[in-house]
Amino acid sequence: MSPNGKGAASLVYAQKRPGRDPIETIWALFCSLRFAVVLNLGLALAAMLGTVIPQMQPGLQNFDTELNGFLDQARARYGDFTGVLYWAGFFDLYNSLWFRMLVVLTVFGIVICTLNRWGPTMRLIRHPIVRVGDSFLSGLSEKAQFRAVPVTATTAEGALRSALRRGRYRVVSERSDDGNTLYLYADRDRWSKLVTFVSHAALVMLILSAAGIAQFGWREQSVYFYPGQPVDIGHGVNFSVRNDKFWIEYYPDGKAVKEYKDNLAVIEDGKQVLTKTIIVNDPLRYKGINYFLVSYQPVLYAKATDVGGQSLPLNRMGVSGPVTGTATTAGTLVNFNSTSDEGLPEDLLQLRLKDHTLTLDMKYYQDVERADNENPPVFVVGYLDKNFDKPVYNGFLPRTGPFQLPGFEQYKFSFQKDTAAVLEVAKDPGIEVIAFFFAIMTAGFTLSLYTTFTRCWAKITPHEERPGAVNVVLAGLAEKNKVTFERDFERLATRARDALAAAVSQAAPEETPLLAATGQAEA
Amino acid sequence: MGFEPSQVGFNEPTLTTLTWACYLLAFLFYTIHLLTKSAGTVRVAHRQMALAGAGMGAGGTVEVPGTASEGRRLGGTYSPILGRVASGLTLLAWASLTSAIGLRWVQGGHYPTVTLYEIATMIVWGTTTIYLVLFEGVLKTRAAGAFVVVIVFALQTYALLFIPADLKRTVQLVPALRSYWLMIHVSMAIISYSAFAAAAGAGLTFLAKHYSRGRLGAALPSEAAIEEFMFRAVTVGFPFMTLVLITGAIWAQEAWTKAWSWDPKEVWALVTWLSYAAYLHVRVQRGVRGVTMAWLSLIGFVIVLITYMGVNYLVQWFGLSSMHTYAVDNNGGAPPGIGVAGLGMVLFLVGLLGLALFSWLRIKFPTMRGSRK
Numbered sequence: 001m002s003p004n005g006k007g008a009a010s011l012v013y014a015q016k017r018p019g020r021d022p023i024e025t026i027w028a029l030f031c032s033l034r035f036a037v038v039l040n041l042g043l044a045l046a047a048m049l050g051t052v053i054p055q056m057q058p059g060l061q062n063f064d065t066e067l068n069g070f071l072d073q074a075r076a077r078y079g080d081f082t083g084v085l086y087w088a089g090f091f092d093l094y095n096s097l098w099f100r101m102l103v104v105l106t107v108f109g110i111v112i113c114t115l116n117r118w119g120p121t122m123r124l125i126r127h128p129i130v131r132v133g134d135s136f137l138s139g140l141s142e143k144a145q146f147r148a149v150p151v152t153a154t155t156a157e158g159a160l161r162s163a164l165r166r167g168r169y170r171v172v173s174e175r176s177d178d179g180n181t182l183y184l185y186a187d188r189d190r191w192s193k194l195v196t197f198v199s200h201a202a203l204v205m206l207i208l209s210a211a212g213i214a215q216f217g218w219r220e221q222s223v224y225f226y227p228g229q230p231v232d233i234g235h236g237v238n239f240s241v242r243n244d245k246f247w248i249e250y251y252p253d254g255k256a257v258k259e260y261k262d263n264l265a266v267i268e269d270g271k272q273v274l275t276k277t278i279i280v281n282d283p284l285r286y287k288g289i290n291y292f293l294v295s296y297q298p299v300l301y302a303k304a305t306d307v308g309g310q311s312l313p314l315n316r317m318g319v320s321g322p323v324t325g326t327a328t329t330a331g332t333l334v335n336f337n338s339t340s341d342e343g344l345p346e347d348l349l350q351l352r353l354k355d356h357t358l359t360l361d362m363k364y365y366q367d368v369e370r371a372d373n374e375n376p377p378v379f380v381v382g383y384l385d386k387n388f389d390k391p392v393y394n395g396f397l398p399r400t401g402p403f404q405l406p407g408f409e410q411y412k413f414s415f416q417k418d419t420a421a422v423l424e425v426a427k428d429p430g431i432e433v434i435a436f437f438f439a440i441m442t443a444g445f446t447l448s449l450y451t452t453f454t455r456c457w458a459k460i461t462p463h464e465e466r467p468g469a470v471n472v473v474l475a476g477l478a479e480k481n482k483v484t485f486e487r488d489f490e491r492l493a494t495r496a497r498d499a500l501a502a503a504v505s506q507a508a509p510e511e512t513p514l515l516a517a518t519g520q521a522e523a
Numbered sequence: 524m525g526f527e528p529s530q531v532g533f534n535e536p537t538l539t540t541l542t543w544a545c546y547l548l549a550f551l552f553y554t555i556h557l558l559t560k561s562a563g564t565v566r567v568a569h570r571q572m573a574l575a576g577a578g579m580g581a582g583g584t585v586e587v588p589g590t591a592s593e594g595r596r597l598g599g600t601y602s603p604i605l606g607r608v609a610s611g612l613t614l615l616a617w618a619s620l621t622s623a624i625g626l627r628w629v630q631g632g633h634y635p636t637v638t639l640y641e642i643a644t645m646i647v648w649g650t651t652t653i654y655l656v657l658f659e660g661v662l663k664t665r666a667a668g669a670f671v672v673v674i675v676f677a678l679q680t681y682a683l684l685f686i687p688a689d690l691k692r693t694v695q696l697v698p699a700l701r702s703y704w705l706m707i708h709v710s711m712a713i714i715s716y717s718a719f720a721a722a723a724g725a726g727l728t729f730l731a732k733h734y735s736r737g738r739l740g741a742a743l744p745s746e747a748a749i750e751e752f753m754f755r756a757v758t759v760g761f762p763f764m765t766l767v768l769i770t771g772a773i774w775a776q777e778a779w780t781k782a783w784s785w786d787p788k789e790v791w792a793l794v795t796w797l798s799y800a801a802y803l804h805v806r807v808q809r810g811v812r813g814v815t816m817a818w819l820s821l822i823g824f825v826i827v828l829i830t831y832m833g834v835n836y837l838v839q840w841f842g843l844s845s846m847h848t849y850a851v852d853n854n855g856g857a858p859p860g861i862g863v864a865g866l867g868m869v870l871f872l873v874g875l876l877g878l879a880l881f882s883w884l885r886i887k888f889p890t891m892r893g894s895r896k
């Protein structure tokens with residue numbers, strides 16, 4: 001309520017008083033402005049803290065080496081406090097228990113406070129106080145007075161009613177107990193009081209559904225889709241997705257990346273049911289599962305042949321199994337899925353011969369430029385058998401032509417470049433539900449900001465001396481947009497004046513109404 | 524300003540420099556316009572209308588409140604010419620900036636709201652638009668002109684002088700930004716930031732009224748009226764800020780795979796939203812009026828500035844990771860020249876708060892004024 005409407009506040013709102021009862025005390029606490037402010041500030045401060053303290057990647061806790069790496073970095077910054085900060089969840093602040101508690105308390109606050117307003121608001125709307133006291137009337141910010149208007153109270157009421165109705169007010173009237181005084185109450189945009197409830201309920205539902213729905217989804221963060229190999233993501237998903245081709249489009253300058261594109265095919269029951277080219281801003285959605293393009297990874301298909309051109313079995317190191325048959329017609333996939341000490345994509349290939357094993361340690365130098373028809377920028381260290389301390393080769397692949405190891409020229413290695421797409425696969429159920437509540441909330445906030453619950457009261461009393469004449473007081477109160485309401489009320493008062501004047505001239509038709517506004521400024 | 528005489532023509536440097544000069548002049552004219560207002564403030568509270576006509580009889584009177592429009596309230600003694608010149612200059616600045624933005628749009632090939640410089644320019648443009656439409660158009664007041672324009676002028680100075688030249692180039696959109704959501708999401712942000720900037724301008728106007736007992740105070744409209752200008756600007760900004768959060772979440776769900784990931788920019792947008800929600804609750808629910816509201820709107824605007832520019836610096840200073848640094852970092856690598864731009868932001872914030880503090884000191888320590896009286 002505004003300071004001007006203090007009278008109205010005490011009159012119209014029945015305040016709940018905090019009692020001894022603990023529930024009442026808690027209830028009152030949640031309804032207090034101070035508590036709301038503390039909560040709001042706490043939430044805001046906590047959120048801000050998370051933007052000045054480096055946060056762990058989600059799920060980092062489950063990887064010991066990564067976690068220790070993170071903590072070492074933090075120790076450089078926070079020293080001995082690191083342990084405490086970690087324990088108190090400051091490095092995973094938004095998932096910490098205490099942050100969640102703050103959110104829960106806020107939700108409680110909104111719910112309780114809103115419920116607390118429900119009764120008084122409904123009373124305000126459904127049982128407005130019509131017969132108000134003089135001190136209340138004189139306390140209102142907008143007032144108009146008409147004195148000694150020579151009509152009956154009923155006629156004056158009719159005139160006021162018509163003026164109010166033209167201003168979109170609904171009107172209620174009552175007589176004083178002695179029947180001499182007539183009171184009018186009028187209000188407009190009552191429903192805007194209720195919009196507030198709807199929008200706050202939507203806010204609560206938004207938070208609750210976001211928290212609840214998160215429990216039902218899942219997310220696989222870096223899934224490698226190698227060209228031509230369907231990926232079965234698990235989680236009970238009964239279709240697989242194949243990456244057919246990944247490519248990059250550049251701006252005309254040939255350097256800046258314009259778009260990453262990836263052709264995906266959905267395979268269900270052995271049949272290809274859908275193909276789609278996904279880009280960063282347009283994932284594949286199929287049966288509620290989302291396939292997002294997040295990155296890419298250069299890969300090679302490697303082949304080895306002997307002098308006669310006979311192809312030889314080539315394996316990725318660490319991949320066990322039969323020595324033959326691991327190569328597809330395209331060659332053995334080298335996907336560089338480990339990382340070297342220098343942080344480069346690395347992979348190890350082995351050519352297992354009858355009496356020897358040749359091992360190639362391959363590192364991909366992505367920054368080194370090579371033309372499309374040249375061999376990729378891969379640095380190779382070649383070893384013979386288990387002599388890992390004595391490399392037999394140390395250098396980049398030749399720019400063109402097959403690669404041979406010195407002393408083993410009879411074996412030729414050739415490489416075919418390709419690219420794997422790195423996708424994030426996730427199921428986020430109920431995004432639509434969240435969007436729905438968000439939309440309701442926004443619409444509600446906007447409506448309640450642009451509509452104003454407006455009330456007017458009028459009191460019609462017999463004139464003190466002149467029989468057959470009445471005094472009229474019209475006063476109004478808007479909860480916000482006061483300056484606009486001033487203009488609005490002026491229009492209302494002018495209408496009331498005109499309506500009264502018309503009533504007067506009807507009551508005494510022989511006389512000409514002369515109600516020209518001879519306005520004069522009062523200094 | 525990286526601008527040489529030989530470059531004069533219908534191009535961005537000329538247009539933005541012209542805009543800058545127009546804001547400076549407009550600020551001067553708005554101020555003079557306020558200060559030259561004749562001293563006697565006549566407040567027309569009520570017009571008494573004699574109902575001397577037949578039928579009402581002698582002694583019948585009607586009292587109808589006077590109109591709220593400021594001119595009549597205050598006796599209409601502002602110099603109309605000065606005010607119109609100030610508005611004209613603001614309009615000229617707006618038109619020239621509109622052309623500059625249009626040129627950039629056409630030449631860059633995409634909606635120019637990616638870099639720090641472009642967004643600053645857009646906020647300058649948006650604040651001017653909201654000021655002209657809402658304050659001068661709908662609310663019919665020039666009272667906040669000087670104060671809104673000073674904010675706008677500071678922001679444009681920041682954009683022109685403090686952002687290093689290599690951050691002013693148009694950039695090519697990285698794949699993540701190539702979406703129609705760029706236009707929707709960033710436009711929402713610009714509208715809401717601009718409305719909050721206008722509200723901060725009204726906040727400054729309020730403080731000037733509240734703390735100045737001199738000529739300036741007398742020339743400004745009533746506190747209640749200024750406060751309502753401020754509130755109206757916030758009511759424009761708040762729904763759009765809500766939309767910023769929604770459209771951001773929808774876009775993130777597509778481009779970043781997750782609607783909400785507690786990215787520093789997201790967090791600060793949320794804090795901005797909460798702080799204006801606090802403003803609205805304090806006002807609507809508790810009926811708080813007056814100087815508290817002016818301070819709240821200024822604090823809110825400082826938070827807006829952190830959300831808009833500060834996050835880029837926070838990320839640097841505190842070694843965080845954020846996906847939201849397109850403004851300074853478009854082709855990988857460290858953002859260049861952040862030191863100078865950071866200094867610019869700090870100066871701007873300090874200037875804004877200093878201005879408010881100065882007006883507060885003037886009342887707390889009246890000797891500062893008394894000696895000149």
Ligand code: HEM
Pocket residue numbers: 036106109110113114117193196200203445446448449480796797800803804807808
């Ligand atoms: C502790 C939590 C909250 C409580 C107790 C609360 C309570 C209220 C109440 C009682 C009103 C109605 C004012 C009236 O019409 O008389 C209101 C209005 C409003 N609330 Fe909240 N609210 C809370 C949280 C929020 C939040 C988090 C937001 C959004 C960020 C929000 C946005 C709004 C808006 C936009 C209005 C409309 C203002 C108007 O009527 O002009 N509320 N709130």
